[in-house]
Amino acid sequence: MNQVTEAYVTAHQNLAQNLAGQSVAWVRQMREQGLSRLQTAGFPTTRDEAWKYTNVRPITKHRFTPATPQRDGLSLDDTRRFALPGLNSHRLVFVNGHFSQALCDLSGLPEGLFVGSLASALERDAAAVEPYLGRCAPENSHGFDALNSAFLTDGAYIRIDSDCVLERPVEILCVSSSDGEDLMNLPRNLIIAGAGSQSIIIERYVAAGGARYLTNSMTELFCAADSTVEHYKLQQEDINAFHVGGLYLRQERSSRFTSHNIAIGGSLVRNALYADLADEGVECNLNGLYLGTGRQHLDNYTHIDHSKPNCTSREFYKGILDGRARAVFHGRIVVHADAQHTDAQQENKNLLLSRDAEVDTKPQLEIYADDVKCAHGATVGQLDADAMFYLRSRGVEENAARSILTYAFANDVLERVSVAPIRVELEKKLTSRLLDGRHLENPS
Amino acid sequence: MLRISNLQVSVNDKPILNGIDMEVKAGEVHAIMGPNGSGKSTLANVLAGREGYVVTAGEVLYRGNNLLELEPEQRAREGIFMAFQYPVEIPGVSNIYLLKAALNAARRHQGLEEIDAVDFLTLVKQKLKLVQMKDDFLYRSVNEGFSGGEKKRNEILQMLVLEPRLAVLDETDSGLDIDALKIVADVVNTLRSPERAMVVVTHYQRLLDYIVPDQVHVLANGRIVKSGDKSLALELESQGYSWIEQGPSESTPMITG
Numbered sequence A: 001m002n003q004v005t006e007a008y009v010t011a012h013q014n015l016a017q018n019l020a021g022q023s024v025a026w027v028r029q030m031r032e033q034g035l036s037r038l039q040t041a042g043f044p045t046t047r048d049e050a051w052k053y054t055n056v057r058p059i060t061k062h063r064f065t066p067a068t069p070q071r072d073g074l075s076l077d078d079t080r081r082f083a084l085p086g087l088n089s090h091r092l093v094f095v096n097g098h099f100s101q102a103l104c105d106l107s108g109l110p111e112g113l114f115v116g117s118l119a120s121a122l123e124r125d126a127a128a129v130e131p132y133l134g135r136c137a138p139e140n141s142h143g144f145d146a147l148n149s150a151f152l153t154d155g156a157y158i159r160i161d162s163d164c165v166l167e168r169p170v171e172i173l174c175v176s177s178s179d180g181e182d183l184m185n186l187p188r189n190l191i192i193a194g195a196g197s198q199s200i201i202i203e204r205y206v207a208a209g210g211a212r213y214l215t216n217s218m219t220e221l222f223c224a225a226d227s228t229v230e231h232y233k234l235q236q237e238d239i240n241a242f243h244v245g246g247l248y249l250r251q252e253r254s255s256r257f258t259s260h261n262i263a264i265g266g267s268l269v270r271n272a273l274y275a276d277l278a279d280e281g282v283e284c285n286l287n288g289l290y291l292g293t294g295r296q297h298l299d300n301y302t303h304i305d306h307s308k309p310n311c312t313s314r315e316f317y318k319g320i321l322d323g324r325a326r327a328v329f330h331g332r333i334v335v336h337a338d339a340q341h342t343d344a345q346q347e348n349k350n351l352l353l354s355r356d357a358e359v360d361t362k363p364q365l366e367i368y369a370d371d372v373k374c375a376h377g378a379t380v381g382q383l384d385a386d387a388m389f390y391l392r393s394r395g396v397e398e399n400a401a402r403s404i405l406t407y408a409f410a411n412d413v414l415e416r417v418s419v420a421p422i423r424v425e426l427e428k429k430l431t432s433r434l435l436d437g438r439h440l441e442n443p444s
Numbered sequence B: 001m002l003r004i005s006n007l008q009v010s011v012n013d014k015p016i017l018n019g020i021d022m023e024v025k026a027g028e029v030h031a032i033m034g035p036n037g038s039g040k041s042t043l044a045n046v047l048a049g050r051e052g053y054v055v056t057a058g059e060v061l062y063r064g065n066n067l068l069e070l071e072p073e074q075r076a077r078e079g080i081f082m083a084f085q086y087p088v089e090i091p092g093v094s095n096i097y098l099l100k101a102a103l104n105a106a107r108r109h110q111g112l113e114e115i116d117a118v119d120f121l122t123l124v125k126q127k128l129k130l131v132q133m134k135d136d137f138l139y140r141s142v143n144e145g146f147s148g149g150e151k152k153r154n155e156i157l158q159m160l161v162l163e164p165r166l167a168v169l170d171e172t173d174s175g176l177d178i179d180a181l182k183i184v185a186d187v188v189n190t191l192r193s194p195e196r197a198m199v200v201v202t203h204y205q206r207l208l209d210y211i212v213p214d215q216v217h218v219l220a221n222g223r224i225v226k227s228g229d230k231s232l233a234l235e236l237e238s239q240g241y242s243w244i245e246q247g248p249s250e251s252t253p254m255i256t257g
Helices: A003-018 A025-041 A076-080 A118-124 A143-150 A385-392 A398-414 A420-434 B040-048 B072-077 B095-109 B117-130 B135-139 B148-162 B178-191 B206-210 B231-239
Strands: A090-095 A113-117 A156-160 A170-176 A183-185 A188-193 A198-207 A213-223 A228-235 A242-251 A256-263 A268-277 A283-292 A297-306 A312-321 A326-335 A343-352 A358-367 A373-381 B002-011 B014-024 B029-033 B053-062 B080-083 B090-094 B166-170 B197-202 B215-220 B223-228
Touching (some): A090 A156, A118 A156, A118 A188, A143 A242, A213 A256, A228 A268, A228 A420, A242 A256, A256 A297, A283 A297, A283 A398, A297 A312, A312 A326, A312 A358, A326 A373, A343 A358, A385 A398, A398 B090, B014 B053, B014 B223, B029 B040, B040 B166, B072 B095, B095 B148, B117 B135, B178 B197, B178 B206, B197 B206
Parallel strands (some): A188 A213, A198 A228, A213 A242, A228 A256, A256 A283, A268 A297, A283 A312, A297 A326, A326 A358, A343 A373, B080 B166, B166 B197
16 A cells, blocks of 8 residues: 555545545445555556556555535636536536535426435435445446545435436536645536436536646446436546546446547546446447547546347547647457347547657457457548648648548537537537637538 | 640659640640550649659749649649549538638638628539539538549539639549530530630540540650640540550551461
């Protein structure tokens, strides 16, 4: 156990009695298990297969302080600037991982939708949470997830009743606000989509200040039978921030899940998604887009467990890297012996805009059933020289031609984004970060 | 309009063009013919400014200015249009977007305002009819999944919208059936005008039945070995290229049997 881990154990001893629901035996036990897992497993290293291309030393050499609720933190005006125009969401706001009732917009909640903070659920109604919390995440978790579980106390708690069809998306806005004290935000979100329900959930990570901090988030999402869930994760952390986040998903019979995993901010980022296709007839679509510049390191790890027959999974991740940015795509698909008639496809495409940008892409298929359809493909390339010349020969200047082709590369991921205000935001970010700020009409 | 003098070009240190001289005046249509590997497409690509073609000697003047020092996009804005032999597919960029970007680049260069969206659509749809393409072509990605003939017609559509001063058609006839060939030729003919010049590169005489050239140049081994009027094309049609490759026919008797 190194000094940093020891410091977290000490911090835990000091904090534990103040954490929500600590009087509840199973909650206390879950935290203790997390802590002991952290002590035994430690933080992952590049010797771990799943972390081969991502060295987390820049994170683990620091001792971060678990953030506590701020007394006079952000104002409504501070958070309004993060609103996506036209989104019209049910908005839950968390500051450094802690629920902030005053900053939320929860007017007009429909019947059948419950939204609130996990902390208050643990205090008031822990029994309702017990069948779900921690049930999606694997027991042999890595150090970061163990750390999250050790300190788990707050985050979004969203429950959508059976057959409830949500007209507006639910937004979880996680704002980091730190003044250079090396804070650690540990949001733990729990989302339960009831049978036959339909919903759009948007998880966003933004920063109100520019200090170094760590977001170490975990989201557990249960899709009951026949439910349809579209999940967005927009990671727009500060450029100095560290972000290690995991989405743990369980899908029941004939549920349909689509995720859009967007990584834009952060200096060192790990974005993991674990999907357990736990029953028959499940459809799981994982889309991703990562845009790296400067010295950013953006790691995408996905793990799909095809546990039962007749399930379909589609993965489509694209990355655009400029400067000295580095990215990882590691897509693991396990088709278990029982999962006959699995149809799994994985595609990862990368565009390198500079000589110094780098990407490691690693498909990992493990197939134990014999009657399955699995395919994967990965590409890494530069802008097509012939296409560049073609555009220039039509009078388009070189820089504009680069921008058009870069935009075009991202387009098939953007087109999958069904929520227009998010698509607009992504187009803006693409423009400001990779197209020299040049405004460009969508070329498609 | 275009004056090429002693143009010598290498690709990967291999000489391809070994001294081309020709002059194209406004209002004229010149055909460049020749067997495969004679340097026809190299000449077209040098005029368009493609990378990898190294000019080792000679010059190209376009409207009195050194063409070779201009970037490809500058050439386009100065009114040069190249219809490519193999138009590239550009997924994610729609035809209409490219047409508009190209037209507006030219307009800005001329000091004009960008074209109004409604006017543009009216203009493009009218041109689309001329090449007998359906409206949905506008909204498809540039050349993606187009047949060979559709790609060539798409080049001609761009030419119609951009109304160039000098058009270079590089084997636009290859991959076209006779109906499509007629459509393309008709459109090219409507663009003929006293202010406009065209260079038509082709392997076959067939296209020149429909686009009748003022002059025909025969290229072989990187040189123009013969120039003449349209009857030269017919001569090539009946005799083939062998007499050129083997030198003048009267001094090289055919060995048969």
